Amino acid sequence: MMEPFDTNRWTGIAGVALLAVGIGVLTEQPGAILAGVVATAYAAAARSGDAPAPALGLSRTLDRSNPEEDDAVEVTVRVENAGETLADLRIVDGVPPGLEVVDGSPRHATALRAGEVETFSYSVRAVRGVHEWTAADVVTRSLSGAQERREVLESATTLRCVPELGTDVELPLRGLATRSVGRIETDVGGPGIEFHAVREYRRGDPVRRVDWNRLARTGERSTVELRRERAATVALVVDARREAYRAPNRETAHAVERSADAVGRTLTALLSAGDRVGLAALSPRECWIAPGSGRDHRERARELLADSPAFAPTPPEDYLPRRTAVDWLRGRLAEGTQIVLFSPVCDDVIVGIARRLDARGHLVTVVSPDPTGEGTPGRTLAAIARRNRLRRLRRAGLRVVDWGDEPLAGAIARARRGWSR
Amino acid sequence: MNRRWLTGAGVLAIAIGFAVLAERTLAMGLDRAALVLVGAFAILQGIRYTERRRHVDRTTATVDEPETRYHVPAPGDELDDIFDRGRHWHGRSYPQETARREIRDVAVETLALRGPDDRAAIRDRIERGEWPDDPVAAAFLTGRPLPPDARLRCLLRRESAYEHGLERAVAAVAAAEE
Numbered sequence: 001m002m003e004p005f006d007t008n009r010w011t012g013i014a015g016v017a018l019l020a021v022g023i024g025v026l027t028e029q030p031g032a033i034l035a036g037v038v039a040t041a042y043a044a045a046a047r048s049g050d051a052p053a054p055a056l057g058l059s060r061t062l063d064r065s066n067p068e069e070d071d072a073v074e075v076t077v078r079v080e081n082a083g084e085t086l087a088d089l090r091i092v093d094g095v096p097p098g099l100e101v102v103d104g105s106p107r108h109a110t111a112l113r114a115g116e117v118e119t120f121s122y123s124v125r126a127v128r129g130v131h132e133w134t135a136a137d138v139v140t141r142s143l144s145g146a147q148e149r150r151e152v153l154e155s156a157t158t159l160r161c162v163p164e165l166g167t168d169v170e171l172p173l174r175g176l177a178t179r180s181v182g183r184i185e186t187d188v189g190g191p192g193i194e195f196h197a198v199r200e201y202r203r204g205d206p207v208r209r210v211d212w213n214r215l216a217r218t219g220e221r222s223t224v225e226l227r228r229e230r231a232a233t234v235a236l237v238v239d240a241r242r243e244a245y246r247a248p249n250r251e252t253a254h255a256v257e258r259s260a261d262a263v264g265r266t267l268t269a270l271l272s273a274g275d276r277v278g279l280a281a282l283s284p285r286e287c288w289i290a291p292g293s294g295r296d297h298r299e300r301a302r303e304l305l306a307d308s309p310a311f312a313p314t315p316p317e318d319y320l321p322r323r324t325a326v327d328w329l330r331g332r333l334a335e336g337t338q339i340v341l342f343s344p345v346c347d348d349v350i351v352g353i354a355r356r357l358d359a360r361g362h363l364v365t366v367v368s369p370d371p372t373g374e375g376t377p378g379r380t381l382a383a384i385a386r387r388n389r390l391r392r393l394r395r396a397g398l399r400v401v402d403w404g405d406e407p408l409a410g411a412i413a414r415a416r417r418g419w420s421r
Numbered sequence: 422m423n424r425r426w427l428t429g430a431g432v433l434a435i436a437i438g439f440a441v442l443a444e445r446t447l448a449m450g451l452d453r454a455a456l457v458l459v460g461a462f463a464i465l466q467g468i469r470y471t472e473r474r475r476h477v478d479r480t481t482a483t484v485d486e487p488e489t490r491y492h493v494p495a496p497g498d499e500l501d502d503i504f505d506r507g508r509h510w511h512g513r514s515y516p517q518e519t520a521r522r523e524i525r526d527v528a529v530e531t532l533a534l535r536g537p538d539d540r541a542a543i544r545d546r547i548e549r550g551e552w553p554d555d556p557v558a559a560a561f562l563t564g565r566p567l568p569p570d571a572r573l574r575c576l577l578r579r580e581s582a583y584e585h586g587l588e589r590a591v592a593a594v595a596a597a598e599e
Contacts, residue, residue: 007481
């Protein structure tokens with residue numbers, strides 16, 4: 001329990017009283033003396049009575065605990081006074097840092113008699129993740145306002161928002177493939193849809209593959225081969241280090257939130273195409289799902305994107321050294337697994353990580369949500385430095401999607417124009 | 422407890438005062454000189470107490486803003502902090518040199534990615550004042566004083582030469598990117 005402290009609201013009132021009395025006595029003016037008496041009464045009132053120690057019980061209820069993203073969730077706070085009467089009570093609820101109040105106020109001021117109950121409500125906008133309320137701040141004041149006392153009231157409340165993974169965003173993958181049938185075009189003939197070559201007919205070849213035009217022209221039987229399409233093994237890796245928690249302004253989602261959203265969409269598309277997809281975060285808060293496929297795997301990834309502390313709305317306190325990040329990821333990736341790295345690329349460390357992984361055979365595609373702002377020399381320079389890093393990555397042979405304000409699909413389409421196969 | 426005794430004593434003194442108002446004979450022992458002494462003492466103490474108010478700030482319990490989401494910085498906010506620190510110094514001070522170095526590093530990278538990739542040569546050109554063509558930006562990046570006409574303009578506009586040079590240097594890097 002915290003000690004009460006003086007607010008200094010009435011500091012100096014005793015001086016006013018003494019001045020009035022002194023002037024009244026010297027000038028023999030009863031009015032001045034009377035004013036001094038009134039001021040003395042104020043000074044006495046200010047010094048009498050401490051800020052009371054509250055004995056309160058606090059509970060919260062949410063009108064829904066598993067909302068969809070962007071839903072407004074109404075929070076009702078109930079405060080019960082189990083102690084003495086509180087003439088001046090202020091309560092500030094501990095709204096989770098990742099949530100924004102969209103209606104009402106989490107602040108409440110009231111007087112509360114012993115045994116009385118007070119409720120107040122406000123609404124927050126749900127965003128992806130698990131959000132826990134922190135302790136509510138409670139401030140009591142003495143009747144005169146000369147003293148205050150601050151306490152905290154704990155009450156566990158959790159809001160969990162596990163949004164759908166979003167509509168498909170098809171991201172072209174690079175060349176590495178598994179033996180399973182999928183969508184990566186290989187240089188090997190076999191089942192597929194794109195023409196690859198014509199070869200001599202072999203006994204047992206399907207009739208529909210026979211090149212009838214050639215047969216009519218030359219009388220020789222030959223078989224059309226299509227380009228074999230195979231599935232890829234892909235790790236979707238989110239840069240969730242401290243350095244990635246950047247946004248151009250207060251209103252815009254930060255780069256880690258945008259990355260998590262983009263991961264959801266990409267994952268949907270890749271799994272639908274038959275690829276094996278894993279999920280990881282480059283963060284001191286570990287997060288990893290090994291590549292897999294199927295409906296259950298998709299559901300597990302969806303839950304992880306919402307529940308993992310790695311994608312929390314607030315940055316981790318610790319830093320992640322480059323070597324640790326590369327070693328950790330490489331220890332989990334099978335040979336030939338390609339990487340789609342979601343990162344704002346706000347520092348040189350992530351450039352080093354991407355290049356090192358690419359050089360070790362994990363073909364890397366970088367999807368970079370742009371968090372840069374403008375209007376100050378520092379922001380202008382940081383935006384230039386980020387574009388320089390993206391250029392360096394492209395020069396090193398990595399595919400880069402620079403994702404500004406437009407939809408991700410538009411950014412990918414724009415980036416594809418600059419990619420060679 | 423002391424405070425309560427003092428308050429009690431104060432209330433008692435006021436009560437006696439009121440009693441004297443009602444029954445003047447109670448104050449027969451006090452002459453004019455004693456009253457002047459009491460009045461003067463009260464004024465002196467009053468001035469002392471009132472003066473104390475000037476040096477005391479009001480305090481109140483403060484809490485974070487729960488209405489808004491956690492705010493993350495924009496890239497470059499930390500650079501703006503570095504640039505701001507330079508505003509309070511003059512000449513080739515450490516904060517101003519740090520600001521110059523940050524801009525020079527981005528300039529070298531920008532030029533190296535868009536022309537011959539000889540970073541040492543680019544850095545030499547910048548440090549000799551041969552890049553950029555803008556003499557204000559070039560002087561700023563070398564740490565030399567700005568040209569006299571630029572300094573005069575700053576003086577007339579009441580603008581700091583450091584800020585003027587910094588903005589021109591950043592603009593030169595931005596132009597090199599295009």
